[in-house]
Amino acid sequence: MADAVAVVLFVAVSAYAVFAGADFGAGFWDLVAGGATRGARPRAVIDHSVGPVWEANHVWLIFALVVLWTGFPEAFASITLTVFVPLTLVALGIVLRGASFAFRKSLFRTSERRVFGAMFAFSSVLVPYCMGAVAGAIASGRVPAGGEAGDPWTSWVNPTSVVGGVLAVTVGAYLAAVYLIWDARRLADDPLVEYFRRRAVVAAVVAGVVAVVGIFVLRADSRYVFDGLTSRALPLAVLSALCGVGSLALLLRQSPRGARLLAAGAVASVVWAWGVAQWPYILPTSLKVSAAAAPSATLTTLLVVFGVAAVVIVPSIAFLYVLDQRNLLPEEGTDSRPAASGSTPAP
Amino acid sequence: MSTFSLSGAGILAVDPVPWARAQMAFTLACHIILVPLGVSWAFMALVANWRAIRRGDEDALLLAQRWSKYMAVTFAVGAVTGTVLTFEFGLLWPKFMGTWGAAFGIPFSIEGLFFFIEAIFIALYIFGWKRLRPWPHFWTGVPIVIAGIGGTLSVVAANAWMNEPAGFTLNSDGEVVDVDPLKVIFNDAWPYEASHMLVAAYLVGGFLVASVYAVGMLKGRRDRYHRLGFLIPFTVAAIATPIQMVVGDTLARWVYNNEPTKFAAIELVSETDSDVPETLLGRLNSDGEVTGGIAIPGLASWLSDPSTGTSTVVQGLDAFPADERPTTGEVNTVHLAWDVMVGLGTLLFLLSAWYWIAWIFRRDMPRSKLFLRVASVAGVAAVLAMEAGWVVTEVGRQPWIVRGHMKVEDAATGNEGVWITFIVVVVIYLALATTVVLVLRSMSRRFRRQVELVDSDVPYGPREPLPETTEEAEPVGG
Numbered sequence: 001m002a003d004a005v006a007v008v009l010f011v012a013v014s015a016y017a018v019f020a021g022a023d024f025g026a027g028f029w030d031l032v033a034g035g036a037t038r039g040a041r042p043r044a045v046i047d048h049s050v051g052p053v054w055e056a057n058h059v060w061l062i063f064a065l066v067v068l069w070t071g072f073p074e075a076f077a078s079i080t081l082t083v084f085v086p087l088t089l090v091a092l093g094i095v096l097r098g099a100s101f102a103f104r105k106s107l108f109r110t111s112e113r114r115v116f117g118a119m120f121a122f123s124s125v126l127v128p129y130c131m132g133a134v135a136g137a138i139a140s141g142r143v144p145a146g147g148e149a150g151d152p153w154t155s156w157v158n159p160t161s162v163v164g165g166v167l168a169v170t171v172g173a174y175l176a177a178v179y180l181i182w183d184a185r186r187l188a189d190d191p192l193v194e195y196f197r198r199r200a201v202v203a204a205v206v207a208g209v210v211a212v213v214g215i216f217v218l219r220a221d222s223r224y225v226f227d228g229l230t231s232r233a234l235p236l237a238v239l240s241a242l243c244g245v246g247s248l249a250l251l252l253r254q255s256p257r258g259a260r261l262l263a264a265g266a267v268a269s270v271v272w273a274w275g276v277a278q279w280p281y282i283l284p285t286s287l288k289v290s291a292a293a294a295p296s297a298t299l300t301t302l303l304v305v306f307g308v309a310a311v312v313i314v315p316s317i318a319f320l321y322v323l324d325q326r327n328l329l330p331e332e333g334t335d336s337r338p339a340a341s342g343s344t345p346a347p
Numbered sequence: 348m349s350t351f352s353l354s355g356a357g358i359l360a361v362d363p364v365p366w367a368r369a370q371m372a373f374t375l376a377c378h379i380i381l382v383p384l385g386v387s388w389a390f391m392a393l394v395a396n397w398r399a400i401r402r403g404d405e406d407a408l409l410l411a412q413r414w415s416k417y418m419a420v421t422f423a424v425g426a427v428t429g430t431v432l433t434f435e436f437g438l439l440w441p442k443f444m445g446t447w448g449a450a451f452g453i454p455f456s457i458e459g460l461f462f463f464i465e466a467i468f469i470a471l472y473i474f475g476w477k478r479l480r481p482w483p484h485f486w487t488g489v490p491i492v493i494a495g496i497g498g499t500l501s502v503v504a505a506n507a508w509m510n511e512p513a514g515f516t517l518n519s520d521g522e523v524v525d526v527d528p529l530k531v532i533f534n535d536a537w538p539y540e541a542s543h544m545l546v547a548a549y550l551v552g553g554f555l556v557a558s559v560y561a562v563g564m565l566k567g568r569r570d571r572y573h574r575l576g577f578l579i580p581f582t583v584a585a586i587a588t589p590i591q592m593v594v595g596d597t598l599a600r601w602v603y604n605n606e607p608t609k610f611a612a613i614e615l616v617s618e619t620d621s622d623v624p625e626t627l628l629g630r631l632n633s634d635g636e637v638t639g640g641i642a643i644p645g646l647a648s649w650l651s652d653p654s655t656g657t658s659t660v661v662q663g664l665d666a667f668p669a670d671e672r673p674t675t676g677e678v679n680t681v682h683l684a685w686d687v688m689v690g691l692g693t694l695l696f697l698l699s700a701w702y703w704i705a706w707i708f709r710r711d712m713p714r715s716k717l718f719l720r721v722a723s724v725a726g727v728a729a730v731l732a733m734e735a736g737w738v739v740t741e742v743g744r745q746p747w748i749v750r751g752h753m754k755v756e757d758a759a760t761g762n763e764g765v766w767i768t769f770i771v772v773v774v775i776y777l778a779l780a781t782t783v784v785l786v787l788r789s790m791s792r793r794f795r796r797q798v799e800l801v802d803s804d805v806p807y808g809p810r811e812p813l814p815e816t817t818e819e820a821e822p823v824g825g
Contacts, residue, residue: 051474052470052473052474053470055422055423055426055466055469055470056463056466056467056470058426058430058466059459059462059463059466061430062429062430062433062459062462063459063463065433065434065437066433066452066455066456066458066459067456069436069437069444069448069452069455070448070449070451070452070453070455070456071449071452072448073444073445073446073447073448073449073452074445076437076441076444076445076448077437077441077442077444077445077446077448078441078445079437080434080437080438080441080444080760081441081760081761081762084438084760084762084764085764087434087437087438088434088438088768090434091430091431091434091435091438092431092771092772092775094427094430094431095427095428095430095431095775095779096775097427098423098424098426098427098430099423099424099427099779099782099783101423102419102420102423102424103420103782103786147442147445149761149762152762152764294448294449294452294523294526295449295523295524295525295526297525297526297527297528298449298450298452298453298526298528300528301453301456301528302456305456305457305459305460308460309459309460309463312460312464313460313463313464313467316463316464316467316468316490317463317467319467319471320467320470320471323471323475323478324474
């Protein structure tokens with residue numbers, strides 16, 4: 001049953017990676033979109049695309065944390081004890097990001113929007129980097145079990161963590177660019193379709209390179225996970241590579257719809273490959289999934305909750321995405337945009 | 348270089364326990380202000396929305412729309428400050444989570460479901476104004492209300508469990524080896540604490556929103572829109588307040604029976620005795636004497652159990668070992684917080700009574716300016732009362748994090764850099780709080796300006812294209 005809960009945990013983590021990862025990636029493109037004038041159009045698409053869904057996507061993180069601390073309390077305690085610094089940065093980054101995004105939508109002065117926009121964009125890079133670094137800390141066996149803290153710095157400043165962090169940022173950027181092509185197309189904005197398509201291609205190549213480099217880093221720095229990745233997790237790694245190459249091919253052939261699915265598949269299978277590679281450990285190589293697991297009644301409860309979530313939450317989320325994708329959720333409309341484009345009296 | 352591991356050496360290595368406590372208290376105290384808005388504002392918006400659709404009430408429609416837009420901001424900030432708490436459970440209290448996560452986490456897994464529902468439907472409601480038809484749109488708001496109630500009941504179940512731990516079996520090493528999820532969730536403290544917080548969410552949310560419109564009315568904006576903006580939330584609060592008196596009283600009696608150290612701290616009782624006075628204000632000195640304040644003879648005993656009257660025996664702090672009860676400083680904190688909560692609660696009750704009496708006799712809200720003046724500070728007063736209530740229950744549980752099983756000092760992280768994160772968190776949260784207020788105010792100003800120009804925010808109307816995408820934008824359904 002511990003295995004089933006571990007699967008639930010990875011479902012939550014991969015859902016977070018595929019959905020919220022793209023929201024963070026959108027923040028990355030926001031960061032590099034250029035000045036207020038040049039970046040206005042891409043930023044508008046990013047706002048439009050992230051606005052309605054980021055909070056729902058964010059809940060996957062809460063869900064993953066709750067499953068981790070309830071289902072595998074000792075693993076949670078060990079992780080938070082050791083990688084205190086990057087997790088603190090994640091928490092604060094999430095505050096800055098969510099709040100500044102909400103504020104930016106409610107503000108009008110360019111100077112104000114710029115400050116909050118910068119904060120949103122900066123924390124959109126910081127948070128996935130730190131999360132990837134934490135994943136690297138766990139994968140490389142630098143988070144010891146048993147209530148002893150690992151090194152507060154080298155646990156997450158090390159080759160595997162750097163690869164994890166950079167991979168998280170680039171993969172998010174890649175996903176976001178692929179999704180944003182579709183959003184721009186919905187808005188019938190051909191120049192922007194091309195804009196994001198070019199970026200998606202670049203990001204796909206960069207993410208692929210980082211992943212390949214990562215394999216060599218793992219070989220030198222995280223032997224257990226490397227061995228797992230080249231044996232039991234090999235099919236997933238291959239699947240991820242195929243999805244990645246496939247989505248790149250579709251991007252080059254200008255068919256972004258299939259590229260979206262394949263990109264999501266590539267990212268999800270990377271997450272699963274990580275999980276399978278470090279199997280049966282939750283903290284390689286000091287704590288096994290079975291040893292970390294909570295008593296069986298707790299695990300049953302988590303599985304029941306997950307079952308309810310599958311029945312109640314998945315259709316609701318699907319409904320939200322469908323409405324969003326069909327342009328039925330136009331905007332928060334706080335501002336009735338026409339007022340923004342000129343008729344607002346100078347403050 | 349590694350400041351966090353300079354164990355004991357250097358100024359950067361500081362005992363993390365007091366800082367962890369301070370950071371947890373500070374972040375909780377900030378987050379809890381947003382909670383009532385998250386829980387009850389959707390309900391109030393739906394009341395306005397209902398009225399708008401049923402009676403074609405334009406003012407009510409405008410209110411519901413604007414409230415949903417304010418909610419977008421407060422919900423976002425509430426979601427991220429809540430996330431910080433999620434991280435802090437591990438970052439500040441890893442040993443607590445490692446030992447008790449299997450039990451303590453259960454209510455949170457259920458809360459996770461409600462949070463999901465809330466996040467999804469609040470997006471549908473906020474973003475759906477222009478494209479969904481009126482009734483379907485209204486119904487997308489209903490799950491927010493249900494999720495707010497369910498979320499409150501689940502989170503408070505976790506807190507109640509810390510006060511009244513149940514539903515687990517320990518082995519000889521003190522590890523949780525078996526869990527009864529239902530007993531964890533429905534622990535003995537849960538019905539009292541959860542209903543107290545749920546009613547508080549409606550009470551505080553109501554007074555808080557109403558107070559904004561009270562200020563507007565005092566500034567002379569006495570139109571129907573402002574009146575409705577005051578009446579809907581104030582009525583909610585004025586219904587919740589008398590209920591809260593009963594719920595709170597019941598909870599206090601439960602605490603008397605089940606959490607004697609907390610009760611002794613509330614009533615400043617150092618020695619077990621009957622005929623215990625109710626002391627208003629005043630303080631306990633380290634020698635066990637109470638100085639200052641006004642003592643009402645026998646009242647604390649009488650309130651604890653009216654059936655035995657003033658002869659009711661109240662257990663004193665001295666009935667418990669010094670390391671298993673709150674310190675004198677904590678006792679005084681609890682007592683003061685109790686006085687603040689009950690005092691402000693009583694004033695809010697009187698304010699509600701004023702409102703109801705006016706309705707009964709004149710079918711209208713009180714006309715006097717004094718009423719509006721008091722109502723305009725009622726929001727802040729209600730927030731303070733709620734904060735004080737949390738101080739009572741949290742400080743009153745000290746030194747325990749899981750009462751009778753684990754002390755706070757044994758639960759904390761060993762990271763000696765917590766004082767740094769505390770300072771960073773305080774700075775960020777203060778900036779955040781300031782910005783929230785400024786953003787909400789600027790939204791309100793803009794709304795007023797819009798009315799003066801033209802209210803282009805046509806409800807349920809055709810969608811406008813993005814500002815930057817000009818004529819290429821496909822006019823879906825437009």
